[in-house]
Amino acid sequence: MSSPGKNDSATGHCLCGAVNFRIVGPLRPLVSACHCSQCRRFHGAPGAYTAAAESDVIIDGRDSIRWYSSSPDVRRGFCMTCGTTLFWQEIGAKELDIVAGTIDLPSGLKLARHIYVASKGDYEVIADGLPQFPASSRG
Template identity: 45%
Template sequence: MTTGRCLCGDITFTVNTKLTDASVCHCGQCRKQSGHLWASAVAPLAEVEIEGPVHWYEASGRAKRGFCPRCGSFLFWKAHDEDTIGIALGALHEPTGITLERHIFTADKGDYYEITDGLPQR
């Protein structure tokens, strides 16, 4: 079981299974919403319990992003046609036991940093 919350604590969540596919997203939308890049891992939606006033932003015709309306923490990413949910690694209580696996949308990364950790890039 893994738990987490937003910055102000209005939203809490519990993941009742192992989080998988830990990645860092460098796409323009994640960079705009987070202010840099977004690290997340994935769980089946049915295994995640969320409490609190999550606001969902329809980021595209493909997915929505969940955040706290009080403190602005960007917590979740949910594709409309999938039964999984991406959860922000920074919102998890430690220790997480999670290791990053890859970087995604690296062609869209900002010009102000380099990716030098040796993880696979897509």
């Protein structure tokens, strides 16, 4: 286990550095890898997400974030300069999903499950023994 408070001070940024953020509250330590067809295209790979309360995510460079509505109730945020995928959010939700790969190391995060594996790329091999769910882990 990471030391208490480790995840209360996580930082992250996009590839070019135009978007920087820090999380001033709890960061969900368990990462879900989403293999849905939208994440596959948005990330070029499974989307690996942690999450935090949106109000705890302090963003510097907000003007560099473009939000794309990938479905009527979901928006995805990316850096409009370098294309780094950053955020996933249900419209109106208080929680913000954060792309795990953007968090500075050591992240204190741990991959915990694979979701939407029924939609995974046919070139993908999942061999880490972690739980797999055909769709959402909520069933």
